[in-house]
Amino acid sequence: MPKVGVLALQGDVREHATMLSQAGAEVSLVKRAEHLEDIDGLIIPGGESTTIAYLLTTSGVREALDKKIKDGLNVLGTCAGLIMLSSGIEDGRSDQWSYNAIDVVVKRNGYGRQIASFETDIVVKGIGQVPGVFIRAPRVVSVGSDVEILATYDHGDGEHPVLMRQGHAWGCSFHPELTNDSRVHELFVKSL
Numbered sequence: 001m002p003k004v005g006v007l008a009l010q011g012d013v014r015e016h017a018t019m020l021s022q023a024g025a026e027v028s029l030v031k032r033a034e035h036l037e038d039i040d041g042l043i044i045p046g047g048e049s050t051t052i053a054y055l056l057t058t059s060g061v062r063e064a065l066d067k068k069i070k071d072g073l074n075v076l077g078t079c080a081g082l083i084m085l086s087s088g089i090e091d092g093r094s095d096q097w098s099y100n101a102i103d104v105v106v107k108r109n110g111y112g113r114q115i116a117s118f119e120t121d122i123v124v125k126g127i128g129q130v131p132g133v134f135i136r137a138p139r140v141v142s143v144g145s146d147v148e149i150l151a152t153y154d155h156g157d158g159e160h161p162v163l164m165r166q167g168h169a170w171g172c173s174f175h176p177e178l179t180n181d182s183r184v185h186e187l188f189v190k191s192l
């Protein structure tokens with residue numbers, strides 16, 4: 001059984017842990033650098049990317065995780081987690097940093113503020129239709145050629161990627177943990 005960590009500094013930690021158990025993984029919570037040692041994969045949950053970035057730095061996890069990601073650790077970032085894995089951030093704080101693991105530029109709160117949250121059906125390659133919960137979600141505004149797009153969504157202005165991976169690093173604009181459908185987590189767990 002693969003062991004998957006959930007970065008437990010801020011965000012939907014418990015919900016991801018529940019989904020991972022359903023998807024057949026052993027779950028561990030990652031709060032300190034040493035917790036990264038014996039995991040096969042890691043989920044970076046949604047929340048607030050500026051806060052997660054701050055807590056990664058103050059907890060001492062930032063550098064250790066950077067090294068792990070560069071060494072090929074399987075990571076899935078959802079919502080704010082996708083922002084943390086991106087290569088570029090629009091509308092970020094001036095000092096906002098990211099791990100540069102997926103060659104995408106994301107625009108924070110890129111689906112507009114008025115209808116900041118919505119739910120819609122998303123068709124995922126290899127799975128089919130899953131419910132997609134978007135909460136002040138980042139919008140992928142540009143994608144590099146090495147990124148495999150697993151799902152797109154048209155919010156009325158053309159298709160934009162909402163689930164993608166670049167090798168071992170996966171990103172999801174929506175919140176797969178806030179439904180009762182664990183197939184996105186299964187897809188990640190099966191890749192480990």
Ligand code: GLN
Nearest residue numbers: 046047048049079080136
């Ligand atoms: N808007 C948040 C950010 O910029 C992300 C929202 C979320 O993770 N639900 O970090």
